[in-house]
Amino acid sequence: MALTREQIAIRVARELQDGFYVNLGIGIPTLVANYVPEGMEVMLQSENGLLGMGQFPTEDEIDADMINAGKQTVTTVTGASIFSSAESFAMIRGGHVDLTVLGAFEVDTSGNIASYMIPGKLIKGMGGAMDLVAGADNIIVTMTHASKHGESKLLTKCSLPLTGAGCIKKVLTDLAYIEIEDGAFILKERAPGVSVEEIVSKTEGKMIVPDHVPEMVF
Amino acid sequence: MSGFNKVVNSYEEAMAGLKDGMTVIAGGFGLCGIPENLIAQVKKMGTKDLTIVSNNCGVDGFGLGVLLEDRQVKKMVSSYVGENALFMKQLLAGELEVELTPQGTLAEKMRAGGAGIPAFYTATGYGTPVAEGKDVREFNGRNYILEESITGDFAIVKGWKADKFGNVVYRHTAQNFNPMAATAGKITVVEVEEIVEPGELDPAHIHTPGIYVDRLIVGTFEKRIEQRTVRT
Numbered sequence: 001m002a003l004t005r006e007q008i009a010i011r012v013a014r015e016l017q018d019g020f021y022v023n024l025g026i027g028i029p030t031l032v033a034n035y036v037p038e039g040m041e042v043m044l045q046s047e048n049g050l051l052g053m054g055q056f057p058t059e060d061e062i063d064a065d066m067i068n069a070g071k072q073t074v075t076t077v078t079g080a081s082i083f084s085s086a087e088s089f090a091m092i093r094g095g096h097v098d099l100t101v102l103g104a105f106e107v108d109t110s111g112n113i114a115s116y117m118i119p120g121k122l123i124k125g126m127g128g129a130m131d132l133v134a135g136a137d138n139i140i141v142t143m144t145h146a147s148k149h150g151e152s153k154l155l156t157k158c159s160l161p162l163t164g165a166g167c168i169k170k171v172l173t174d175l176a177y178i179e180i181e182d183g184a185f186i187l188k189e190r191a192p193g194v195s196v197e198e199i200v201s202k203t204e205g206k207m208i209v210p211d212h213v214p215e216m217v218f
Numbered sequence: 219m220s221g222f223n224k225v226v227n228s229y230e231e232a233m234a235g236l237k238d239g240m241t242v243i244a245g246g247f248g249l250c251g252i253p254e255n256l257i258a259q260v261k262k263m264g265t266k267d268l269t270i271v272s273n274n275c276g277v278d279g280f281g282l283g284v285l286l287e288d289r290q291v292k293k294m295v296s297s298y299v300g301e302n303a304l305f306m307k308q309l310l311a312g313e314l315e316v317e318l319t320p321q322g323t324l325a326e327k328m329r330a331g332g333a334g335i336p337a338f339y340t341a342t343g344y345g346t347p348v349a350e351g352k353d354v355r356e357f358n359g360r361n362y363i364l365e366e367s368i369t370g371d372f373a374i375v376k377g378w379k380a381d382k383f384g385n386v387v388y389r390h391t392a393q394n395f396n397p398m399a400a401t402a403g404k405i406t407v408v409e410v411e412e413i414v415e416p417g418e419l420d421p422a423h424i425h426t427p428g429i430y431v432d433r434l435i436v437g438t439f440e441k442r443i444e445q446r447t448v449r450t
Binding site: 046047048049050055056057058059062063064065066067068070071072073074082083084085086088089092093112117123124125126127128129130131134135161162163164165166 | 247248249250251273296297298299300301306309310316318320321322323325326328329340341342343344345346347348378389390391392393394395396397398425441442443444445446447448449
């Protein structure tokens with residue numbers, strides 16, 4: 001079975017370490033915050049200018065001046081700090097954020113990522129995604145492996161305008177956990193009950209399959 | 219003697235001198251920390267052919283979105299414009315130009331502009347459409363693109379409190395782009411929720427020192443929430 005959104009978040013959460021500063025993108029990456037292991041402390045960075053993002057507010061706590069990068073009302077955790085967007089992106093560009101998790105339309109075997117624009121269809125903008133992929137060393141891309149029509153999103157070469165060039169090394173799809181190395185996708189783990197053959201057939205770019213590909217356990 | 223007193227008493231006075239074709243840098247992220255009354259004043263003045271530099275373009279009917287209604291905006295420099303149907307319509311019809319700029323690059327362009335730095339190299343956008351036509355240079359084995367800084371004829375800023383000398387404090391994440399915008403205007407106009415006497419704000423806690431501020435006005439704010447999320 002393909003991973004659910006929650007399972008994708010749970011798998012990403014296993015990459016967290018105590019004391020990590022983490023930036024979570026909009027959508028599935030946001031769910032990772034729900035699965036921080038017991039006893040571990042991580043601080044969430046929101047690129048509008050907040051380090052130490054807390055949970056959503058109660059009705060009584062709602063404050064129009066307190067939002068996250070998804071423009072949602074949020075709260076702060078104890079020990080949070082708030083700063084300007086320039087300061088926020090200095091943290092990101094300066095490589096101070098330990099882990100970045102974000103979504104994508106396509107990735108390719110050169111580590112390129114396309115996530116912000118479908119020409120002629122969707123013209124919304126890149127927001128902070130270009131800064132995040134260029135500035136962070138440790139990035140996990142979460143995405144579906146193929147489109148609804150079965151077209152692979154793991155490609156030899158991205159077909160959409162790039163968000164970043166040569167910056168992606170780790171990809172978690174609904175079918176597999178993959179690392180990108182020396183111009184190929186390395187199949188590291190597969191979703192429970194998903195065969196290596198299915199993953200290979202839904203991967204357009206060159207994929208290296210080790211002798212043993214463990215199944216994820218949830 | 220007015221000395222350092224930056225306070226003006228009307229929005230007409232606050233935006234006096236704004237002319238067709240000017241560049242206006244606006245603080246705010248989404249609808250958070252936007253100078254909503256200064257924007258409303260620009261709409262009232264009917265100034266045309268404006269280049270607006272702001273992370274977003276408001277929503278339909280609120281924030282910078284209202285300036286689209288009478289086609290006052292020639293060009294937007296923004297990182298994300300997805301919340302606005304009229305924006306999309308004008309863009310796709312070729313009535314509006316947009317220069318999509320990565321959010322961190324946009325913040326840095328304002329910061330650099332205000333700090334007298336004409337351009338800077340960044341890895342952000344290398345190898346993407348953003349890099350087209352820009353100088354590329356390698357430092358320590360990595361490629362960077364040259365981004366030019368931004369200054370505006372006007373900067374419009376939303377603060378929380380300020381003293382009469384224009385020392386400004388922002389509230390929570392309504393800070394966002396406001397401090398950089400404040401530095402980058404030839405004329406910087408700040409609207410706040412409360413004006414206090416000099417000395418009432420802790421000098422060490424000032425976000426925007428008054429040297430950057432030309433005009434200061436107190437207003438009342440709707441503070442519309444774009445994504446109202448609560449926990450149950």
